[in-house]
Amino acid sequence: MNTTEQRGGGLPYALAAYLCWGLFPLYFRLLHDVPPFELVGWRILFTLPICLLLVVLLRQGSQLRAAFTTRKTLLALAASACLIGTNWLIYVVAIATDHVFAASLGYYINPLMNVVAGTLFLNEKLTRRQWIAVALAAIGVAILALGALNTLWISMGLAVSFCGYGLVRKLTVVDALPGLTVETLVLALPALALVGWQAAQPAGISLGHSTTIDVTLAAAGVVTGLPLMLFAAAARRMSYSTLGFVQFLAPTLIFLLGVFVFHEPLRPVQLVSFVFIWAAIAVFCWDLLVSRKARASAS
Numbered sequence: 001m002n003t004t005e006q007r008g009g010g011l012p013y014a015l016a017a018y019l020c021w022g023l024f025p026l027y028f029r030l031l032h033d034v035p036p037f038e039l040v041g042w043r044i045l046f047t048l049p050i051c052l053l054l055v056v057l058l059r060q061g062s063q064l065r066a067a068f069t070t071r072k073t074l075l076a077l078a079a080s081a082c083l084i085g086t087n088w089l090i091y092v093v094a095i096a097t098d099h100v101f102a103a104s105l106g107y108y109i110n111p112l113m114n115v116v117a118g119t120l121f122l123n124e125k126l127t128r129r130q131w132i133a134v135a136l137a138a139i140g141v142a143i144l145a146l147g148a149l150n151t152l153w154i155s156m157g158l159a160v161s162f163c164g165y166g167l168v169r170k171l172t173v174v175d176a177l178p179g180l181t182v183e184t185l186v187l188a189l190p191a192l193a194l195v196g197w198q199a200a201q202p203a204g205i206s207l208g209h210s211t212t213i214d215v216t217l218a219a220a221g222v223v224t225g226l227p228l229m230l231f232a233a234a235a236r237r238m239s240y241s242t243l244g245f246v247q248f249l250a251p252t253l254i255f256l257l258g259v260f261v262f263h264e265p266l267r268p269v270q271l272v273s274f275v276f277i278w279a280a281i282a283v284f285c286w287d288l289l290v291s292r293k294a295r296a297s298a299s
Contacts, residue, residue, distance in 0.1 A: 010237030022253025041194035046221035100258035106158030140276030147269030176232035
């Protein structure tokens, strides 16, 4: 078993993080009237003070300083900040433009990308059944590319950016809270630019026009920071492949919200693509169960 998985304690963090992310569309629909670029800007700006406050309360200032003064760590966190910022922007745009299923598919594809990334960069070996799962997922993506090219960029953009983010955070020796604090500090200037650009538009910024919107935007700090810290904690405690497959909780919730809450029409090509992705998930989960039974028998 992978040594990071042996340390234990990662599963509760992962489940909590993915539950939060699975319910995100409900939160963002409350902010449907806020332009996507402005919304991403406020997410970052309201997350920063929450992180700094927690750093003070939890006495992690020395760890934050160490992250800033270690060149390798700082560069890695700058890269992860760019990846998660891109992910946020694509996700908000997807929800704002009623492409919930495309977002859901992206997060279904992501765990399979994690598996490949674990093989390429972390020396995590795949079994024959796992390669079959990856092949089925690739067919699903190819079908989507042929019949739903206009939303493919959403699905693949979300999958690639979050896979990269998780990989960088797993390889970077920094705790969840100091890491997230550095990331939000890196993104703070671009966030100010986004909000400033919106303020220069005729409609101006959304903040200050409605108490409901103001409160909901202010809550973005907790809504954004909490699941990311939970995810970073899980990534340091679990194998990357296993972590990726816990993620199926989030896209399943997003898919169900798309069907039963937002009533987004599911196109045939999307349904066929989902079937291949679900088949890939079934094969991989079957392999996971077989492998665990074999390890239990061996011990």
